[in-house]
Amino acid sequence: MTTSVTPGSEAGVRYEQDGPVATVTLNRPDVLNAQTPAMWSELVDISRKMPGEVRVVIVQGAGRSFSAGLDLSVARGEGDSSLPVLARLSPEECADRIAGFQEAFTWLRRPSLVTIAAVQGHAIGAGFQLALNCDMRILADDARFSMAEVTLGLVPDLGGTKRLTELVGPSRALEICVTGRRIAADEADRIGLATAVVPRDQLDGAVSDLAAAVLTADVGAVAEIKALLAGAPGRSYDEQDRAEREAQTRRLRDLAGME
Template sequence: MTGSTSQAGVRFEQDGPVATVTLCRPEVLNAQTPAMWAELGNISRKLTGDVRVVIVRGEGRSFSAGLDLSVARGEGVSSLAHLAQLSEAECAERIAGSQEAFTWLRRPSLVTVAAVQGHAIGAGFQLALNCDLRILADDARFSMAEVTLGLVPDLGGTKRLTELIGPSRALEVCLTGRRIEAREAERIGLATAVVSGDELDTAARDLAAAVLAADPGATAEIKALISGASGRSYADQDRAEREAQTRRLRDLFFVTPDLE
């Protein structure tokens, strides 16, 4: 196993095909900063090709309490006030850089698992949403709290939220910023599974092992089929399935590509 911890408060560990990313600012419930987002982006660029599963977790009693308000309300270049003073293009570019810290978790070659305990608020909720699968401890609480600051969710969470629970419920969740407890999250489709707190890490590792037991090529094709299904018609999805199966058959039985 290899690993490292950055001064930004993110720990990276790799054990063969499984990488674990841990937010490690437990004294502030893993509240997120732009420095953490930069480090998450760095991790995405240093993953080796043999990594197939990424587990995202938070150290301590919460997954992440969201944006660190001491930074957001401060006077530095990372503050919300400073962003507001930039041109529209510059502000959007800065936000795009922050989004990259989250959106790489949707990479087609990876299956990503969020192991969530305690609070996952705002940016914490969106970090979990960018993962393919979410294992929740029974004390987990989701909240899309950006609206309480007069802001919108902007870290890649709204599309996945809508796909998982539908547009009407997603709108209600984003407009109210209310807390969603673990059992409700499971009932409405936000949670893959809910376990006791002392079982969370084991459940995440067991899920990673189950994913690794599947053929890598089939895993990538299945993820692509599922992730693209909501944007396709039935006819288009049927075509995508047969094209994917054709690729799998040719890969499995070593068929030489057609030559013109």
């Protein structure tokens, strides 16, 4: 049974849950799901209210594109979170405001969740970073990534730079960020940005199949594996070996009913 917990229609985000699978949909198709601070606030609210039974989160965009990035009409306006207003804050206040924006993206990295971005059409700037914060990215063959913040004189600041560097290496990550160029689905697949690329009409099915495969695995093992892999780039071999030993010990004790 599918239930809608947080419709978020006014904010432009829709939340649906079917048992252990939650689907978060950016729902402003008329503007290619351009993102606003109101949408980010809704994403944070969804993350805080999400039931503990959820194991897989699918992030998608309604219509023909995943997300065209930041809504520039909002960014250039005079709202509380517009770029001119942010610029007038103290450095500490500005950083705190951005930290609140980042929370809308970074919760997708929780060890207790496996998160999947279903990407079609454009995923630009904030859209690209939203996909990067997910554990896996299934791309339609018409998908296009771009880290376009540099075209506004800005830097990517929504949790995407570390994952991008881990996936493609520092040299290519720099090239992607400073040029803001478009990356087609076939290149994304070749350089490690895509988990898989499928024909557009097979995107929903491919994502559903992946979610079902994740759900067949032991929930505790999945959480431990995600944490092990997430921490691996920052550990030495000896430190990673130790983390594996400790994780396996926890799994053995849990499976034996000792914890």
